[in-house]
Amino acid sequence: MKLKEKPTWRELPFACCIPEPGNSVYYKTGDWKTLKPVVDKTKCIKCGTCWIFCPEYAYEEDEYGYFESNLEYCKGCGICARECPAQCITMEEEVVE
Amino acid sequence: MSVTQRPKEAYLNVFAYRMAPREEYFTRGHRACQGCGPAxxxxxxxxxxxxxxIVVNATGCMEIISSPYPYTSWAVPWIHVAFENAAAVASGVDAAIEALQRKGKLPRKKINILVIAGDGGTADIGLQALSGMLARGHNVTYICYDNEAYMNTGVQSSSATPFGASTTTTPAGKVSFGAGYWKKNVAAIATAHNVPYVATACxxxxxxxxxxxxxxxxxxxPAYIHLFAVCPTGWGSPPELTVRMGRLAVETGIFPLYEVEFGRYRLTIDFPQGLRPVEEYLKNQRRFRHLSPEIVQQIQERVTAEYQRLKTMEKVTQG
Amino acid sequence: MAKRTGIEVSIAIAEAARQADVDVVSAYPITPQTHIVEHLAQLVADGDLDANYITVESEHTAMSACVGASAAGARVFTSTSSQGLALMNEIVYLASSLRTPVVMALANRALSGPISIWNDHSDVMNERDTGWICIFANNGQEAYDLTLMAFRIGEDKRVMLPVMINFDGFILTHVIEPIYMFDDDEIADFIPPYEPVIYLDTDNPITMGPVGVPDIYTEAKKQQEVAIRESRSVIDEVFDEFAGRYGRRYRAVETYKAEDAEIVLLAQGSVIEAAEAAVDVLRDQGKKVGAVELRLWRPFPFDDLREVLCGTSIKQVVVLDRCISFGGPIGPVLSEVRSALYLEKDKPMVVGVVAGLGGRDIHLEEYIEMFRIGEECLRTGKDAGEEPELVKIVGLRE
Incomplete structure (x- = not known):
């Protein structure tokens, strides 16, 4: 169930509570960024440093144990690139087509 | 003092982070700034x-960025009531759950009651409610995320603002070097309540x-945890340096990491070979850019003395 | 069975909270509320009430803890007075907007300054628009009965709003009255266990009190406004059920010898009983006078009031305010009564007086003076006299 952003007063949940936990996942913050992280998997050691230090929880682990940033949420802060012990992440300009 | 010296945690296997719990109860899609330390x-x-x-959130950055209707970043029950009363609301939640479980109206299970509040909501306007909660002995963990000013309203100084910092209400100017008072030590105030657990963290x-x-x-x-939380927006520091800045605060002794369990102090991250000079921490931040070498020296002396005091407390209480 | 017992009114109110089996009491001591909370603390200490009593460090925390406890699913009771309520003010609004049905016993006392521990209604009037259901008791029996009913009204799933029961500080709180107290079993039947609509449940996590962005704040306020307006039918239902069970009938607007009266005095709280004595004296002199009590303050009983005052024998209403609206329309009760009658065609004139501030006694001759002011208005035909906005204080030394 996705709550309406502009409900009528009758549609608004009781006491304007939000009954669905963690529904901010519907709210994509990826368009905030100007730079995006690019992971060089040939250098990645799969340590998870990028994942633990991401304030957005944008990093996701794939089936091979690599971590990659979900760009729908990544705000492009660059902490991951800075902290990566293998220095395998670079911040690159987002190209808008 | 070695420049390459890293804290204990850095010596851990670099893969240790993979051991951290995978579950996320504070979810993505929140609206914190780029590189937000508190988030x-x-x-x-x-x-x-x-x-x-159950989370009780005081008014502040983390409340605003995580709950603008209709979106919530919380996957646990969460309540926001007001600014200064998070510890008081949590006291009520604790009393209620204890009574309802005792009376058989709620199933008996351990529920963690957690307060999240900023430094303004803790060191200033919420200090009384915090003291009351600690003194009454509620089963509540109170975590203050300290970004050292009222960031939500535009970087006004709080009593947790550090000496010399330029904020919008303690601006550095022709005759002022910024905040002319020393940061309030809320962890010490909490410790004075003789609660089971007090810690600092980052x-x-x-x-x-x-x-x-x-x-x-x-x-x-009751427990109190004081969380040092870098604010790139308010401090004028590059967002990618958030984690680095936190580490520097610890490595310079600006923000020592310790815990006090039943009165016994323990530095959880220590630097037997000595601390880095405070300049290394101060230099990356716009809010400290105006500081004269004399002020920096004052800060250095204070930090060294405070760190020594902690070491002494550790020695005396661990005995 | 109800037993008639000589009991201090404060103790009776605390006993009502015990009989309602509250789970959490959170209160900060303030004169003249203290006997209520002391008794509750003793009940908890003796194991006669299975509740957690939170010894808070301020009234602001008292109300905050009430809201937190109620949000966690507990039945909650608090009590305060005057400055305490003023300090709570910020959170009083949160209790209603978060729909936490806290019950508060308010021992009405004047607001500072100068500091006064004695009775008037300035404390409650400050909270007029906070969204609480607000009811006045005029004696100890009513205070006890209404405290019991407050749980039923506030916790009704169609309502879910906090309720404030008002009774005059010292004049009622510290007086021993014969009061009919019900058996615990009867009350357990009258007040069923509290079932929250939403609560902080780890098995069903919800977010309570999110940021009210401009796209929803208006709708949230409308929802709250409808809730308190619609609580009226539940209030009447509970009054009816109480009358059916226990024989005492409560109404939103009470009257005394108003049926054929030309001039009535309208007031709230314990002064009503004294005003009725003045009515009797004047009736003996052949004057057609009566008294009207505005028992229900929020939601405001517009229709009931119009039914009593409009198209009847009543030509003149004298409203007694126990609080001054500084620089405004004399007093809040006057302002609201006039507003309620404004669009009516066949309505009485309404004049306002202020009396009984900060514990100043109102004597019989002063009630008679209030009726005389009403008579004069009626005679001259000048609504509220020569200077309509002048605050007429009865019992003032000039």
Missing amino acids: LGLRHIMKAAGRDT PSYPLDLIRKVKRSFELKG
Whole structure:
């Protein structure tokens, strides 16, 4: 169930509570960024440093144990690139087509 | 003093982070600024607190960025009431759950009650409610994320603002060097309440932070955790340096990481070979850019003395 | 069975909270509320009430803890007075907007300054628009009965709003009255266990009190406004059920010898009983006078009031305010009564007086003076006299 952003007063949940936990996942913050992280998997050691230090929880682990940033949420802060012990992440300009 | 010296946690296997809990109870899609230290800290805190947690959030950055209707970043029950009363609301939640479980109206299970409040909501306007909650002995863990000013309203100074910092209400100017008072030590105030557990933490040391949050819930009674949380927007520091800045605050002794369990002090991250000079921490921040070498020296002396005091407390109380 | 017992009114109110089996009491001591909370603390200490009593460090925390406890699913009771309520003010609004049905016993006392521990209604009037259901008791029996009913009204799933029961500080709180107290079993039947609509449940996590962005704040306020307006039918239902069970009938607007009266005095709280004595004296002199009590203050009983005052024998209403609206329309009760009658065609004139501030006694001759002011208005035909906005204080030394 996705709550309406502009409900009528009758549609608004009781006491304007939000009954669905963690529904901010519907709210994509990826368009905030100007730079995006690019992971060089040939250098990645799969340590998870990028994942633990991401304030957005944008990093996701794939089936091979690599971590990659979900760009729908990544705000492009660059902490991951800075902290990566293998220095395998670079911040690159987002190209808008 | 070695420049390459790293804290204990850095010597851990670099793969240790993979051991951190995978569950996220503070979810993505929140609206914190790029490189937000408090938001990063919240992620770690909620990994540690887990599913059976009720969060009481004071008004502030973390409340605003996580709950603009119709979106919530909270996957646990969460309540915001007002600014200065999060500890008071949590006291009520604790009393209610205890009574309802005793009376058989709620199933008996351990529920973690967690307060999240900023430094304004803790060191200033919420100090009385915090003191009351600690003194009454509620089963509540109170975490202050300290970004050292009222960031939500535009970087006004709080009593947790550090000496010499330029804020919008303690601006550096022709005749002023910024905040002319020393940062209030709320962890020490909490410790003075003789509560079971007080700790300082920083999201740059996630495993230390996660362990401390877990420990606070293991012990019966109130706990206070003071979380150093870098604010790139308010401090004028590059967002990519958030984790680095937190580490520098710890490595310079500006913000020592310690815990006080039943009165016994322990530095959880220590630097036997000495601390880095405070300039290394101060230099990357716009809010300190105006500081003269004399002021920096004053800060250095204070930091050294405070660190020594902690070391002494550790020695005396661990005895 | 109800037993008639000589009991201090404060103790009776605390006993009502015990009989309602509250889970959490959170209160900060303030004169003249103290006997209520002391008794509750003793009940908890003796194991006669299975509740957690939170010894808070301020009234602001008292109300905050009430909201937190109620949000966690507990039945909650608090009590305060005057400055305490003023300090709570910020959170009083949160209790209603978060729909936490806290019950508060308010021992009405004047607001500072100068500091006064004695009775008037300035404390409650300050909270007029906070969204609480607000009811006045005029004696100890009513205070006890209404405290019991407050749980039923506030916790009704169609309502879910906090309720404030008002009774005059010292004049009622510290007086021993014969009061009919019900058996615990009867009350357990009258007040069923509290079932929250939403609560902080780890098995069903919800977010309570999110940021009210401009796209929803208006709708949230409308929802709250409808809730308190619609609580009226539940209030009447509970009054009816109470009358059916226990024989005492409560109404939103009470009257005394108003049926054929030309001039009535309208007031709230314990002064009503004294005003009725003045009515009797004047009736003996052949004057057609009566008294009207505005028992229900929020939601405001517009229709009931119009039914009593409009198209009847009543030509003149004298409203007694126990609080001054500084620089405004004399007093809040006057302002609201006039507003309620404004669009009516066949309505009485309404004049306002202020009396009984900060514990100043109102004597019989002063009630008679209030009726005389009403008579004069009626005679001259000048609504509220020569200077309509002048605050007429009865019992003032000039």
